[in-house]
Amino acid sequence: MTQSCTKLGIDIGGTFTDLALKIGNRVFSEKLPTTEQAPELAILDGISRITEKAAIHTTDIDMMIHGTTLATNALIQRKGAKTAFITTAGFRDVIEMRTENRFEQYDINLTLPPPLIERYHRYTVNERISATGKTLVSLKEKDIDQLIGRLGAQSYESIAIGLMHAYANSSHEQTLRNRIQTAFPGISISISSEVSPWMREYERFNTVCANAYVKPMIKSYLDRLATELRDLGASCPIYLMHSGGGLISLSDATCFPVRLIESGPAGGVIFATDIARSHGITKALSFDMGGTTAKICLIKNAVPKTGTSFEVARSYRFKKGSGMPISIPVIEIIEIGAGGGSIAHVDNMQQIRVGPRSAGADIGPACYNRGGKLPTVTDANLLLGKLDPDHFAGGSIRLLAEKSESATTEHIGNVLSMPVLDCAFGICEVIDENMANAARMHAVENGEDLGEYTMIAFGGGAPLHAARLCEKLGIHQLLVPPKAGVGSAIGFLKAPFSFEAVRSDYQLMSTLDVGHIRDLVTALCRDVEPFVHRETHEEKTSYQCRAFMRYVGQGWEIPVQLDLDQLAVWDRKYLTEGFEQSYRALFARTVGGLDIEITNWSVKISSMTVQTTNMMPVPDDENIFPPARFRRVFDHHSKSFVETATYARNRFHPDAPVCGPAIVIENETTTVVPHDFSVTREPDGSLLITG
Numbered sequence: 150m151t152q153s154c155t156k157l158g159i160d161i162g163g164t165f166t167d168l169a170l171k172i173g174n175r176v177f178s179e180k181l182p183t184t185e186q187a188p189e190l191a192i193l194d195g196i197s198r199i200t201e202k203a204a205i206h207t208t209d210i211d212m213m214i215h216g217t218t219l220a221t222n223a224l225i226q227r228k229g230a231k232t233a234f235i236t237t238a239g240f241r242d243v244i245e246m247r248t249e250n251r252f253e254q255y256d257i258n259l260t261l262p263p264p265l266i267e268r269y270h271r272y273t274v275n276e277r278i279s280a281t282g283k284t285l286v287s288l289k290e291k292d293i294d295q296l297i298g299r300l301g302a303q304s305y306e307s308i309a310i311g312l313m314h315a316y317a318n319s320s321h322e323q324t325l326r327n328r329i330q331t332a333f334p335g336i337s338i339s340i341s342s343e344v345s346p347w348m349r350e351y352e353r354f355n356t357v358c359a360n361a362y363v364k365p366m367i368k369s370y371l372d373r374l375a376t377e378l379r380d381l382g383a384s385c386p387i388y389l390m391h392s393g394g395g396l397i398s399l400s401d402a403t404c405f406p407v408r409l410i411e412s413g414p415a416g417g418v419i420f421a422t423d424i425a426r427s428h429g430i431t432k433a434l435s436f437d438m439g440g441t442t443a444k445i446c447l448i449k450n451a452v453p454k455t456g457t458s459f460e461v462a463r464s465y466r467f468k469k470g471s472g473m474p475i476s477i478p479v480i481e482i483i484e485i486g487a488g489g490g491s492i493a494h495v496d497n498m499q500q501i502r503v504g505p506r507s508a509g510a511d512i513g514p515a516c517y518n519r520g521g522k523l524p525t526v527t528d529a530n531l532l533l534g535k536l537d538p539d540h541f542a543g544g545s546i547r548l549l550a551e552k553s554e555s556a557t558t559e560h561i562g563n564v565l566s567m568p569v570l571d572c573a574f575g576i577c578e579v580i581d582e583n584m585a586n587a588a589r590m591h592a593v594e595n596g597e598d599l600g601e602y603t604m605i606a607f608g609g610g611a612p613l614h615a616a617r618l619c620e621k622l623g624i625h626q627l628l629v630p631p632k633a634g635v636g637s638a639i640g641f642l643k644a645p646f647s648f649e650a651v652r653s654d655y656q657l658m659s660t661l662d663v664g665h666i667r668d669l670v671t672a673l674c675r676d677v678e679p680f681v682h683r684e685t686h687e688e689k690t691s692y693q694c695r696a697f698m699r700y701v702g703q704g705w706e707i708p709v710q711l712d713l714d715q716l717a718v719w720d721r722k723y724l725t726e727g728f729e730q731s732y733r734a735l736f737a738r739t740v741g742g743l744d745i746e747i748t749n750w751s752v753k754i755s756s757m758t759v760q761t762t763n764m765m766p767v768p769d770d771e772n773i774f775p776p777a778r779f780r781r782v783f784d785h786h787s788k789s790f791v792e793t794a795t796y797a798r799n800r801f802h803p804d805a806p807v808c809g810p811a812i813v814i815e816n817e818t819t820t821v822v823p824h825d826f827s828v829t830r831e832p833d834g835s836l837l838i839t840g
Contacts, residue, residue: 154211154212155170155171155172155205155209155210155211155212156170156171156210156211156212156213156214156642157169157170157171157196157199157210157212157213157214158170158171158213158214158215158216158416158637158638158639158640158641158642159192159195159213159214159215159216159638159641160215160216160217160413160416160635160637160638160641161183161188161191161192161215161216161217161218161219161413162183162218162413162439162440162441162637163183163218163222163439163440163441163442163488163490163507163509163510164182164183164439164440164441164488164489164490164507164509164510164513164609165180165181165182165183165439165440165510165609166180166181166182166183166184166188166191166192166195167179167180167634167635167637167638167817168180168192168195168196168198168199168635168638169632169635169638169639169641169642170199170200170203170210171642172203172205176632176639176642177199177202177203178199178632178634178635178638178639178816178817179195179198179199179202179635180542180543180609180634180635180816180817181194181195181198181542181545182510182511182513182546183510184510184511185509185510185511186511188217188219188370189370189373189374189377192215192374192378193377193378193381196378196381196383197381206382207378207381207382207383208382208383208384210383210385211385212385212386212388213378213383213385213386213387213388214387214388214389214390214396214641214642214644215374215387215388215389215390215641216389216390216409216412216413216415216416216637216638216641217370217389217409217412217413218412218413219363219366219367219370219409220363220367220406220407220409220410221410221411221461223362223363223366224265224359224362224363224410224461224473225461227265228366229265229307229362229363229365229366230305230306230307230337230361230362230363230364230365230366231270231303231304231305231306231307232265232266232270232305232306232307232308232309232358232361232362233266233270233271233272233300233303233305233307233308233309234266234270234271234272234308234309234310234311234354234358234361235271235272235273235274235296235308235309235310235311235312235325236271236272236273236274236310236311236312236313236354237273237274237276237277237312237313238273238274238275238276239273240273240313240350240354241268241271241272241273242268242271243350243351243354244264244265244266244271244351244354244355244358245263245264245268246351247261247351248351248470250470251470252469252470252471253471261471262471262472262473264358265355265358265359265362265473266309266358266362270303270305272296272299272300274288274292274293274296274312274325275288275289275292276288276292276312276321277313278312278313278314278315278317278318278321279314279317280314280317280348280655281317281655282314282317282318283318284318284320284321288321288324288325293324293325293328296325297328297329297332297333300329300332300333301332301333305336306336306337306365307336307337307338307339307361307362307364307365308329308336308337308338308339308361309338309339309340309341309354309357309358309360309361309362310322310325310326310338310339310340310341310357311340311341311350311353311354311357311358312325312341313350315340315341315342315346315353316341316342316346316347316348316353316652316653317653317654319340319342319343319346322340322341322342323340323342325340326338326340337361337364337365337368338361339357339360339361339364340357341353341354341356341357343405344356344357344360344405344407344477345357345360345407345476345477345651346651346652346653347457347476347651347653347749348653348655348748348749349476351474352458352474352475352476353476355473355474355475355476356407356474356475356476356477359407359410359473359475360405360406360407363406363407364403364404364406367402367403367406367409368403368406371387371389371399371402371403374387375387375399386398386399387399388646389401389402389409389412390409390412390413390415390416390641390644391408391409391412391415391647391648392408392409392410392411392412392415392459392477392478392479392480393408393415393455393477393478393479393480393647393649393753394415394418394419394453394455394480394644394647395644395645395646395647395648395755396641396644396645396646396647397646397647397648397680398680401648401680407475407477408477410459410461410475410477411459411479411480411482411484413637414437414444414446414480414482414484414637415479415480415482415640416637416638416640416641416644417435417437417444417607417608417636417637417640418435418437418444418446418448418453418480418482418640419453419640419641419643419644420607420630420636420637420639420640420643421433421435421437421446421448421453421605421607421636421640422435422448422451422452422453423640423643424605424628424630424835425448425451425603425605426451427833428603428628428831428833428835430603430605430628431449431450431451432447432448432449432597432601432602432603433447433448433449433602433603433604433605434446434447434448434588434599434602434603434604434605434624435447435448435453435605436584436588436604436605436606436607436608436611436615436618437606437607437608437611437636437637438487438488438489438584438606438608438609438610438611438613438614439488439489439608439609439610440488440489440490440507440510440527440609440610441486441488441490441491441507441509442484442485442486442487442488443484443485443487443488443584443587443608443610443611444482444483444484444608445482445483445484445584445587445588445591446480446481446482446483447481447591447592447595447597447602448605453480453481454480454481454595455478455479455480455481455708456478456479456480456481457476457477457478457479457651457697457708457749457751458474458475458476458477458479459474459475459479459481459482460472460473460474460475461473461475478649478651478751478753483587483588483590483591485504485505485583485584485587486504486505486506486507487503487504487505487526487580487583487584488504488507488526488610489514489525489526489527489530489609489610489613490507490508490509490510490513490514490525490526490527491503491504491505491506491507491508491525491526491580492504492506492507492508492523492524492525493523493524493525493526493529493557493560493561493576493579494523494560494561495560495561495564495565499564499565501561501565501572501575501576501579502579503526503576503579503580503583504580504583507525508521508523508525513527514526514527514528514553515528515552515553515555515556515557516528516531516538516548516549516550516552516553517546517548517549517552518547518549518552521552521556522556522559523556523560524553524556524557524560524561524572524576526576526577526580526610527548527553527610528552528553528556528557528573528576529553529557529572529573529574529576529577530573530577530613531548531550531553532550532553532554532557532569532570532573533570533573533574533577533782533783534780534781534782534783534790534793535613535782535783535812535819535821536548536613536819537780537795537814537819538550540814540816542816542817543816543817544816553573554569557569557572557573557576558572561575561576570783573783574783574785574788577614577617577785578785580614581614581617581618581621582621584614584618585618585621585622588618588622589622596735596736596737599622599623599624600622600623600624600625602624603624603626603627603628604618604619604622604624604626604627604628605627605628605629605630606627606628606629606633607629607630607633607634607636607637608633608634608636608637608818609634609817609818610818611629611633611818612629612633612634612818612819612820612821612836613818613819613820613821614821615627615629615820615838616809616821616822616823616826616838616840617785617821617823619826619838619840620823620840625839625840626837626838626839627837627838627839627840628831628835628836628837628838629813629820629835629836629838630833630834630835631833631834631835632817633817633818633820634815634816634817634818635817645755645756646680646681646755646756647680647681647753647754647755647756648677648680648681648753648754649677649751649752649753649754650673650676650677650751650752650753651673651749651750651751652669652673652749652750652751653748653749653750654666654669654747654748654749654750655746655747655748656746656747657701657744657745657746657747658698658721658724658725658728658744658745658746658747659721659744661721661724661747663719663720663721666719666747666750667716667717667719669750670694670713670716670750670752671716673694673750673751673752674692674713674752674754676752677692677752677753677754678690678754680754681754681755681756689756690754690755690756691754691755692713692752692753692754692755693710693713693752693753693755694710694711694712694713694750694751694752694753695708695709695710695711695750695751695753696708696709696711696724696727696728696747696749696750697709697747697748697749697750697751698724698728698731698745698746698747698748699745699746699748700740700743700744700745700746701743701744701745701746702743703746706746706748706749707728707731707732707735708731709724709727709728709731710727710731711724711727713752724745724747725745728745778794778795779792779793779794779795780792780793780795780812781793782810782812782821784810784823784824785823786823786824786825787824791810793810793811793812794807794810794811794812795811795812795813795814796811796812796813796814797813797814797815798813798814798815798820798836799815801813801830801836802830803828803829803830805829806827806828806829806839807822807827807828807829808826808827809822809823809824809825809826809827809828809840810822810823810824811828813828813836820836820838822838823840825840826838826839826840827839827840
């Protein structure tokens with residue numbers, strides 16, 4: 150795919166749907182409320198608007214790239230398909246028993262998220278594969294026939310199959326799938342050896358259940374979207390952003406919808422990574438805040454931190470282990486329920502709390518005047534003067550401050566006997582501290598000092614709160630890129646085609662069969678090639694290989710990057726040195742006298758197409774703003790309103806740094822520069838805020 154083609158990035162969020170259209174090196178953008186009941190309606194409306202703005206026809210679009218939160222929302226809200234789970238006899242309750250870890254050790258009223266599939270929808274078969282792939286108990290035809298009879302009585306839409314040690318030998322899972330598919334043509338079936346071929350049965354079982362649970366819904370949505378886009382005149386291919394930061398085809402996304410769970414946030418990290426690379430920033434903190442959630446990711450040397458698992462639907466906001474584990478390759482993103490639509494309330498301790506409940510797109514904050522009666526972060530920002538009520542979202546939504554004042558007074562002020570402005574300030578401080586706490590915890594877990602980082606803020610809400618977060622985190626430099634309000638959609642345009650294959654294969658370093666490992670890695674390379682070559686027809690691709698290792702006796706592995714070009718000379722010494730180097734970087738020292746275990750392997754293929762970093766965002770029509778004006782904005786330092794210079798971003802070209810307090814307005818977001826900070830405009834149009 151050439152760089153001159155016309156690409157459209159589409160990001161469906163919980164509150165807004167963002168579109169970014171790239172024509173040559175120009176980028177047009179559009180932001181409009183998400184249509185929750187039928188998300189494709191906002192897409193179709195957005196395409197009509199953005200093509201009209203760019204003066205092109207839908208038929209001129211060469212490629213569409215889509216990211217969506219539909220899979221995530223279905224898991225959180227438990228609105229997926231009627232699903233059965235089939236596992237090995239004796240392991241029916243693994244997804245309910247979870248692990249022995251207690252994320253809140255002394256809480257006697259601990260609330261765990263219920264299993265995705267209830268017990269009476271879980272079935273077992275008498276079979277067993279060993280951890281080395283040896284068949285211990287064969288799968289019998291009569292057992293399969295009995296199982297099919299029981300399944301047929303329930304009219305399931307989807308079936309998940311997860312058998313013990315299927316990652317080492319998938320023959321029993323494949324046999325079950327083939328027999329069930331023959332008995333029930335058209336039923337959706339997912340097997341763990343394809344969806345998540347990793348050791349640890351709880352995580353693997355949960356992942357294949359999640360894939361099966363959302364698969365019919367995602368397939369229906371994608372088929373419906375493709376049909377409606379064709380009716381609109383779009384005959385171009387459609388690709389999906391996956392959680393690992395790359396693109397996959399529509400058909401692959403339909404087979405593995407669980408890989409779409411973090412697709413939107415992953416696009417945002419790709420956007421931030423590209424900005425960091427173009428500015429020569431070696432340590433960047435990606436901060437993406439929309440209407441429903443806020444996302445944080447660490448980026449070092451233009452490479453975002455990645456992982457092999459994450460959690461959704463946490464019952465305790467900051468508690469690792471309180472959610473539903475999904476075991477797939479993923480960009481490691483910390484996500485919390487903190488967005489512009491997050492609802493504020495007073496808890497039993499008479500303290501202001503914000504989120505994770507959101508007002509959503511249809512009703513929205515009280516100031517939208519769409520029926521919302523509860524105060525949100527957007528209402529608080531409006532009352533504090535940070536938002537222009539006449540030019541929010543490019544003037545498409547007029548904000549009513551009296552509605553915000555009424556909702557905040559009723560639900561916060563009257564309960565706490567506080568003035569409404571103190572309530573609004575409290576709401577913003579609570580949400581900022583929530584996000585700062587999440588960033589601190591993530592940094593500590595990874596041994597990082599955030600004072601060495603530059604924050605890159607994007608999304609509709611992040612530029613409003615980013616500078617305050619920098620104050621709390623001790624970060625002295627902040628970048629707000631052009632078109633920050635639609636950053637994730639632009640990130641889609643910069644993402645490569647990629648796919649990552651994983652396989653568990655337990656080995657001790659002291660007895661390692663190097664020849665076997667070379668064969669395994671070569672097989673993984675062959676497995677991933679079709680996913681990229683089928684779509685790009687490019688010969689130039691890059692491969693990344695990682696081994697996951699640990700010392701004997703440890704519970705979890707660390708990833709070790711390996712050079713595939715050196716595959717022919719891999720030996721125990723090379724692998725040991727790689728592990729010790731990675732271990733030392735993470736923990737500052739190695740442990741002597743212990744053998745090393747290798748548990749998992751992964752190979753990732755990516756297209757080599759170089760994405761341009763010099764995209765030129767087309768300025769929105771902001772001539773309604775004078776070059777600069779003043780309005781009263783609440784200053785958290787003096788705890789009072791102060792006259793604040795307000796600038797239109799496309800007309801902001803200062804000869805010298807502008808000292809805060811100041812505000813820079815654009816159609817998709819607003820950037821707040823507090824007291825003791827200053828802002829300049831970089832050559833690429835980014836706002837550089839320092840303090």
